[in-house]
Amino acid sequence: MNDEAPGNHPTATATEYRDPEQHVGGGADGLALLLAQWLPGQRWFAHKGEALTAVTIESRTPIGQFDSREVEQVLFTVPSPGGPQLYQLWVGWAQHHPERFAHVLIGEVDGLFAFDALHDADVSGAVLQNIADGVSLGDIDFVPEPGATIDTSVGGLVIGAEQSNTSIVYGSSSILKVFRRLEPGLNPDAEVHRALQAAGSSHIAPALGVIEGPVAGERTTLALLTGFFANSAEGWAMATASVRDLMAEGDLRADEVGGDFAAESLRLGRAIAEVHQDLARAFGTAELDADQVAELIGSMVASAEAVGAHVPSIGELLPEIRTAFSRADRASGGVRVQRIHGDLQLGQTLRTLTGWAIIDFEGEPSKPLAVRRAMHSPLRDIAGMLRSFDYAANHSGGASDSQHAYRAQEWAARNRSAFCDGYAAVSGEDPRDMGSLLAAFELDKAIYEVAYEHGHRPSWEPIPLQAVVRLINTGGQK
Incomplete structure (x- = not known):
């Protein structure tokens, strides 16, 4: 769960984006070794509990700096019987041991401490603001749905119910589902929500926005923001x-x-x-x-x-x-x-x-x-x-x-x-x-x-x- 109280959060704007070749944080080899040890303990990982022989870092996209913490989106693959599986992880890097994020600490690489940045209230708040503003960070697009009203005044809180993804609840107004395992293309969760919303369905939460980025040369759904059913x-x-x-x-x-x-x-x-x-x-x-x-x-x-x-x-x-x-x-x-x-x-x-x-x-x-x-x-x-x-x-x-x-x-x-x-x-x-x-x-x-x-x-x-x-x-x- 998130340790920080809701408040005003800095926004990772497009001006904070740096050349993707100049990644933040520790080296790729060290990060890959850490992930191989850390991933089997994560409930959203398809092979949780199994020993990992290898993790391959595919891409690293800087997202922004939050006080002394730098954040990047990392795409990596792991081997599986059906072929490599692609995953998404938002990694925060801190110069000192981040006590607030000890429960989501990945480990230490090159003197820097890596943690799951989705649990950082500053990061989740910036993500929501970026969707509302339609920001692009390099190849990653934060896209609001046409006519959507997004309340950015509330802080985000990771909920623990998800099995295969990670969801962040923003007060009683919205919920962001970050897809951990990725395949190229439009995720059916976003596709169906849009279709049912257009049909006037009363049995879904309204789609408010998406985060998209390239995977294998195809625009791919990275996350979906919808309304949240409070008191349900x-x-x-x-x-x-x-x-x-x-x-x-x-x-x-x-x-x-x-x-x-x-x-x-x-x-x-x-x-x-x-x-x-x-x-x-x-x-x-x-x-x-x-x-x-x-x-x-x-x-x-x-x-x-x-x-x-x-x-x-x-x-x-x-x-x-x-x-x-x-x-x-x-x-x-x-x-x-x-x-x-x-x-x-x-x-x-x-x-x-x-x-x-x-x-x-x-x-x-x-x-x-x-x-x-x-x-x-x-x-x-x-x-x-x-x-x-x-x-x-x-x-x-x-x-x-x-x-x-x-x-x-x-x-x-x-x-x-x-x-x-x-x-x-x-x-x-x-x-x-x-x-x-x-x-x-x-x-x-x-x-x-x-x-x-x-x-x-x-x-x-x-x-x-x-x-x-x-x-x-x-x-x-x-």
Whole structure:
């Protein structure tokens, strides 16, 4: 978190920009060695916890000087099985050990101390001012959205909830998401926010500005500034609180408990349907024929087989999993595809004072940008939300007896049904009518979850595994 109180912040103006060949701070070799040691401990780093063999500094762009601290944007690559991955880091350099930033200290190079500069209130304040002013620092452009009103009177505070990026909240007015891992081109989070804003969607925060810079010769989104939903509640927190209320009420049913969530699930289903409709109007739609559906299901089977090769619980179920996917493979053509959220779950939703808002349209960060910007079936989003209800129901812990399991299943079923009811009321299409195909998307998601939990949280593996068993046994029936 940020240690500095909000106040007036100096602005890194274009006149402070220096020749990029004359970088600030310590030498590149020393910085690369430091990053190799520091990165595995960062929650936004895709390979956290793994030993790094090498870090390659690709570019260094001076941003400005703040008292005795100099700041630069550093782009670097790390090796991965799929090829080098590019990351962005804003590095601050101090001549003396920066006690205020000890919690984000990277290390010492050539007698200078490097730290994560996004946690410096002077830097985050200057970034906000630069977006409002439309400043360019060398090849980096700070661009306000047309007509945007940006309040620059408040200080920035890094929040700790982000997994793959870093977000800075400015009071109750705006939030800046700095993308850590970069791919050349327009980030779908910025692209979709702009499209939904143009469509008049009431379920998003307004886009206020972006930071852009060159990556591999292409203008690339480095950060996105949007409005901030103050006094909102995260959907995941609300759902799990509802489950805890249910489990604390003895033998009452889910619809008899004060914290019943089904009405909110219904509203959330309506909101997602409205977002899907706006996305369809903004980006258009297409249809998959029978061969393309077969190709889609084939990719799901291949993914399951890859997981089964190293996760025993899935390997044992592969024959039944193939059979379950084959039911969807027999679906006829005419499956509509369009732009979707791409990583929809309760944690990507906020209950505001006026309704449900959807955030983080970046898609799954581990997927290539081309995949995240492609058209997909809306059922993929719906399946993600249905899986999220299942997780919420089984997340409360406590006694693991049959009564607890039954009540968790009852809560999940009630809220899954309410969500689909809400979606159908707006879209005119009940997702449950696409039973085998919806089940395939759910099964694909659940298998991915099993693989993730197997590698990161083994004690959680039974949650998605029981969904895999349910889906291969029910065949996607309503």
